[in-house]
């Protein structure tokens with residue numbers, strides 16, 4: 001196993017993106033394992049780890065950050081690509097890149113060879129009532145969207161783009177082939 005792709009996903013879009021990355025790696029004969037962070041065990045043979053989480057309210061999923069915290073020592077021996085999945089790329093970056101979303105990565109800073117935000121999707125009918133309510137409050141109380149804008153934001157939207165995912169996978173492949 002050359003690479004492990006470890007993901008968290010609440011509604012499936014990050015899982016699908018992980019599968020697309022794995023597919024492209026395999027086209028380039030890079031053996032990989034795609035596994036949920038809740039079940040993942042880091043294996044000795046894999047030098048490169050792709051860690052991928054969706055963004056919820058400006059943060060990675062709890063199960064994902066727990067995985068990083070619990071596996072910090074082993075992750076320090078690996079080279080890492082970090083990917084976030086979100087609906088708005090710009091809001092995910094600050095002067096530390098996307099590390100503000102996953103502050104648990106501070107210790108692993110020097111192991112990260114690539115970081116990227118990919119676009120996901122929001123399908124309202126799939127969401128829990130709690131998530132629907134939380135989004136509605138965010139749009140009305142914080143963003144203060146009204147009428148048309150609110151209606152537009154409450155439409156289900158898919159920004160998933162396999163081409164962008166494969167472009168990212170090509171960068172990962174180059175890094176793995178360079179021995180990173």
Ligand SMILES: Cc1cc2nc3c(=O)[nH]c(=O)nc-3n(C[C@H](O)[C@H](O)[C@H](O)COP(=O)(O)O)c2cc1C
Nearest residue numbers: 009010011012013014054057058086087088120121
């Ligand atoms: C309750 C809720 C909060 C969200 N918060 C953010 C956010 O802060 N920033 C963002 O860009 N996207 C946000 N999103 C969009 C998700 O990141 C996006 O839907 C992602 O594709 C979900 O991945 P998953 O299907 O793997 O769970 C939020 C979605 C929900 C339902």
